[in-house]
Amino acid sequence: MKQEYDANEKELQSKTEKKIKSIREDCELRRKQEVHEVEERKNTHINELMKKHEKAFTEIKCYYNDITQNNLDLIKTLKEDVTDMKKKEAANEKLMYDIAQENKRLTEPLTKALKEVEVLKKQLANYEKDKLSLQQARASLAEHSKLVKNLEFENGALQQRFDELKNERDDLHKQFEMGVFELQQKSNLKNLLIQRKVQVLEETLEKKDAQLGEVAALGNRDPNTVQIVKDNINHTIDSKNKEIRQLRYELGKMTKAYKDLSNAFKTKLVQYGVPLEEMGLPYYMS
Template sequence: MSRTEVESEIYKISSVSLGPLAVVQPPKKKGGAGGKGGKKKAEGYVIDGVSTTEMTREQLEVFAHRLREEMEREREERNFFQLERDKIRTFWEITRQQLEECQAELRNKDREIEEDEEKHQVEIKVYKQKVKHLMYEHQNNLSELKVESMVGLKLAQDDYTEQELELLKDKKNLKAKLLEQELASEEDIKALRMSKFEKRLHSVRNELSLNYRMELTEVEERKNKQISELMKNHEKAFSDIKNYYNDITLNNLALISSLKEQMEDVKRQEERMEKQLRDVQTENKRLAEPLKRAEAEVAVLERKMGNYGKDKVSLANTKTRLTICQKELENLKWENEVLQLRFKKVEEERDELHNRFVSAILELQQKAALKSVLLEKKLAALTDLLEQKDAQMSEVLAASQLDPVATANMKQRLEELLGGKNTAIQDLQYELARVCKAHNDLLQTYEGKLQQYGVPKEELGFTPLQVSVGGARIGRGPAGLVTTNR
């Protein structure tokens, strides 16, 4: 290989590859005949401050070998950058497809939620209509029961009025009979008292007068007999009268004393009769106490008779209220059974919807978490790779010492490319934040519905997914990211 061919090869290599070696082409001189032969001088290049015309063949071959190695390295880096570019494009396509799939799934879930809400609204309308029918039937039954109860109450009131009038008549008759019985009993008591006492007094008087007359007759007979005997014997015993004067006097005194004793006996009998009379009076007084007690018992019975009427009225009212309460209790039991059945049915539907919603949310959370983690890893890897490429590009540009205009154009194109990539990354981050915000809004709406139906938050069954990217919470977007309720 000649020297000229080596120099031309070096120029081609240097024009293709920009390495750390500086190759400077000297300015061309205007052509002209020089010397006798008119030969043209070969154009030289300045490499590391030494012109190629002044280099030896070995130096040129070494320089050419270095340039080939540099060219091969640059080709490898170019291929590496092309592969990285293809990988980034592939990752971007995969991420875009996954985002579209997430959006489609989210739209499907929104559609399912809307369908469930529509079904729920239809069921609520059906239940409201059923409740209206039941309330109408209940009002009709209640009005019929009121009419029946009013009629029954009117009839019961009429019966009660008749019974009250009959009881008043019976009460008046009983009072009249009781008064007659009291008067008759008083008269009988008085008659019994008078007849008994008069009989006893008359019998006692008769007995006493009879005894008195008998005793008086006996005394008179004895006295007459004694007088006759004395008169008969007076003459006979006149002679002995003096002798027996004392005896006769004693006998007379004894007789007088015996008569006095008899008179005392009569007085004692009179006292005994008077005592019996007092006993009879005491017994009369003792019988007056039972009479008073009987009168008190009659008054108590009269009061009981009045209380019996009141108790009978209160018993009738209580029975009426008891019947009404029993009917109301039966109606309430029936309503309670109906409400229990409705509550069980609604509770089963709520549990089914809750389980379906929890399973759907868990599946969506798992998919979103997996995709978010994959996107974060890819984004971090691409960010690191981009930083490495920026550093390598800066080193290449600094080492190549290119024209400032070409360098500026290259930087501008690179910045535009990076700006497009950053815009795509920001769009993906914004879309991810919007999806997470829609997810959190859906959770808040569901929690609000749970509170509206009286279900505590602890029965939700899961916690909202919170994913952090670069220290930021994806599930908490700005107010502009709030999804609209359909």
């Protein structure tokens, strides 16, 4: 059993070694083949890179040759430009010298012109102020003209109203004069009548007093006769006293009417702003 196992083991080991050897040989062959392929690809890539680098080098060489040629042309052009600029600089220096001399010659007129400009600027500022003032004055004049027209219109209306009030005042004055004159005439007439009646009554009373004295002197006569005479005298006295009171009442009414008319006329004069002295009748107001 052991021998058989050892034999199998050796046989298996031999097969395994052969198989491993075969695998190693295959792997080595495959490795060599892959290495060969890699080397071929590397060589191909190197050749391509060399061609590309050679082409790029040629292009760069041509590029820099062009740049060099352009720079040489530019240097030549710049040298020519420098020569021209030197000539222009000399011409500019001469021109600047001429300009400096011209500036020196024009300095005095320029200073004078600048002073004139300052004066003109001040005049322009004053002109603007005057222009603004003129516009404001025109606006104010237009406003005042409008105001004057309105005032003229109002003055015309007030003048018309004044004329109407003056005519009304004159009419009232005439009416007042006529009323006062008529009232004075009536008052004077009634006063005369009243005074005359009072005088007559006084004379009558004196006569009655005399008659009463006579009656008193006849005291020894018939009492009935004396009583009748006394009654007649008392009746007459009462009647005359009543008449005197009536006359005084009428005199008071006329005096009150005169005062009321005077006060009404005075109120009208004050209402219309007319001084009492202008009416020429100051004694009416007393």
